[in-house]
Amino acid sequence: TLGVTTVQAASTPLPRVVTAEGRHQLQVDGKPYLILGAQVNNSSGWPDMLPAVWPAIEALHANTVQVPIGWGQVEPTQGQFDFSFLDTLVTQAREHDVRLVLLWFATWKNNGPNYAPAWVKLDNARYPRVVKKDGSTLGSLSPLGSHTLDADRTAFVALMKHLRQIDGDRHTVIMVQVENESGTYGSDRDYSAAGDKLLQSPVPAAVLKKAGKSVGTWSEVFGKDAAEYSYAWAIAHYIEQVAAAGKAVYNLPMYANAALRDPFNPGPPGGYSSGGPTDNVIGIWRAAAPSLDFVSPDIYMREWKKYTTVLDRYSRPDNALFVAETGNDVAYARYVFATLGHQGIGFSPFGMDYTKYSNWPLGAKAITPETIQPFAANYELLAPLAGLIAKQSFAGKVWGASEPDEAHEQTLDLGDWRVQVSYGRPQFGMDPPQGNPQKLGGVVIVQLAPNEYLVAGYHARVNFMPPKGHDGQHFLLEKVQEGRYDENGQWHFIREWNGDQTDYGLNLTSQPQVLRVKLATY
Template sequence: MNDPHRRFVDGRFVLRGRPYLIVGGELHNSGSSTPRAIEQSLDVAAEIGVNTVLAPVAWELIEPQEGVFDFHTVDALIEGARTRGLHIVPLWFGTWKNGMSTYVPGWVKQDPERFPRIRNASGESIEAISPFCRAARDADALAFAALMRHLAAHDDGETVLMVQVENEVGVLGDSRDRSPLAEERWGDAVPAAVREAVGRSRPGRLRSTMQRSGGGENADWQTLFGDEADEAFMASAYASYIDAVARAGREAFDVPLYVNAWVDANLESDGGDSEFALGGGTSPGVYPSGGPLRHTSSIWRALAPTLDFLAPDLYFGSFDLIAGEYAAIDGILFIPEMQCNRVGVEQMFRAVGQLGASGVAPFAFDLMTKDDPHYADVKDAFALLSAIGRVVEQHPGAELTGFTLTDTDPTRRLFPDGALEVTRSHMAEIFPTPRNGVGVVARLDDDAYVIVGRGFAVRALRADGARAGWLSVEELEHEDDQWVVRRRLNGDEIGGGEWIRLPAIEQVQSELFPIRQSTVSSGALRVRTYSY
């Protein structure tokens, strides 16, 4: 019988007692809304090569009438994934999705007295239920618990890996909720748990403001947090609400639970490797105020202890910096949404190899077609990262590193002893190099490696100055859900014992180089080095 335990150990997701790299993709919002849509989406998933599908489960679909549950779409998702050998991460679109309450059932939408909305500074209602509404919290918790019981009853011990609770929560259109329910709480003393958590947190906006305020035990939000009060107030409300929902679900099905964040744009440090560098918004209300952000994480971890970790949705800003800061919060990095294009491919390799991510999931992969200009790159990335995932599963102690090579950063030494060097420069001798080089390397022991990637050359080095070369080089190929040796490379194919080249998918030989070379590579090598 399969090991039923799914958990995180030292930042890695563990399935059946072995590390499991989640090479995932998130469906577009309606990609799991009907059995027909599910079949189409999962067919794309199987074709493009993800091993895990992140799929929305909408409250409105499973509880169309209060207390009456309908799980036919959930059943279609579970069975469809199982028959294709896929895992799933259900995304609970309950009270909120992207800050709004559009996925709640009609009986919730049509009863604003029982389920009051957030109001902005102008007194206008926003299409978002107030996180201070206990009736909504309790109804959401009941529905989520019913979903989790159903998942537990129909799961085989490994199909469902974990569950996301709500989606990108926070107030949009204002920095805080100003509904009557919220106003009743605005003048309350800040809970001791919040004060203590912020006081213990790393230096940052909330801690600095609280220390300057000099507020005592009975200080209210405005007194204690000043300009940061609105966002701290909302973080407290959302975290408390979601912990109640998560706690009800965990009692029914004990799998890892997390929340995801619409990340804010920090102009001072975040920069960006995307054309949407400022897409997150620079002020609360432009981005969802009170969400599980870096600067509010201490409040979230104090008031939502049921959650296993906080996860960033990373479309913009400094990918490495933001991902690293989220990894530091809980020791876990999982990226449930990111770009599904060539930029995203580069980020996937860095996340897994360099930043220690337990998983990545480009968004809306199911909308890609084979004539999409990014399709081949995304599919190839899924295949190569799956190869690394199998290596990690078979060699839990493997040391990983990842890289992106650019015009301004064309060469890297890998591992603490600099045992391998990767570069774009030696590609130009034979192949044009219009793309950045990307790769992940798994070190199995002092001399054995699995190397995956595109658009770079690699050579072996020795820290003591001795000459190093390739004892063996095997090109791996994916066949029948496993990696087999396609060719054993040698001679000119390994640069006469020095540089091995892994060309990009579409690269062709330079017209300036008269001797024909192979431009077809699986992008995956198993090598052993030696010194002489």
């Protein structure tokens, strides 16, 4: 194992999430950081699996890897901890030059406690399960069990303490997800006596303030939503206490992820994971769990309309957008661009390893270099720009678009200019755009200076236009440079684009091209 010496002073600032003017930035080593992430499969967090992980991460060009740490794995016997896998993981991540996000699979791993130790998940008296309206019991553990909270929190604190000892000077681990897709399927709330009591207790002030409501019990204030809302508060409050205790020993950014409900036809709570940070209770979660830096969507919806609606709902002045999980099928790859356009601090396809498991139909049918390729192409393009994107995004100077399902054209409003993005448009603009044969189109635009923009993307035609209300304005592309940024953020000029390459829009192809565009009026 790594040394157990206590770190006196960290050599670089702790990773953190900063917020200003309703925008957010993740900082690592004191610098803006964009997560070009990947999550491994659920059973890949074991030393013997790591050789099947790293080649996929390398092929992907990811800079950050999310790996589960199971409660039962680290505390098989109460009070006896084994963090040897974490030691191995941190050592190998450093060798592979990637950062880590740890996933604390404990009281909740998608509704149930399967990752909790046997001494927890088999002791119903001490660690109670959720009771349904009809009195029967679900697999899900109740957030109102005080022994459960004590035990989870104790284990999490031990984990964070150990992590600080082995990594407090390096910050290979930059962030921790607390639990996984918390909530309960099969009931809107816990119908135990404690759950009934909660429903008739006053809504906490922080929630009232957030919701703009006045004093009352959950039932009084929220009526027919009270069951779900009080349950969301109970889970968020539980996770808050785990996260706060962990932060007190090692203050890394922390978040919780959501098993989403359908953005348009959600159906009743319990049909989806009730009590988790779904889009209707983000405010309650933010009020109940101030130690969480944000709540994140796990997006397994291929449709453009649904995907971008989820991005809208989780990108808020009080919540940084991090796509904590998304499908690893080709249809999802392009959404990294829309995520950037929504001020996203990161994006992470799920199941990116060569353990030969695939979660189709949520993701790809098989994980091979071919299925990784479209994600890899995007990361390869974005990696040299990552710091710049994270920096300018915080200033409100990043726009992004992903190819829609049906429309083949979109307009982005950059304030000073507008940009028309079209997909699958034949040369010379004679025919209308037809969409790409595979929906791989996407573009990110970063403002560098007045009238100067960086443009990068794939399979898209980018046309600058004057802003709204200035339609007749004469303007031109003063200069379009193609180049590349090196590891130090230094720009290296390659060539100028002109003629066919610019006359009918800037033609982004299958090549990882980065353009610097200077616009002028005359």
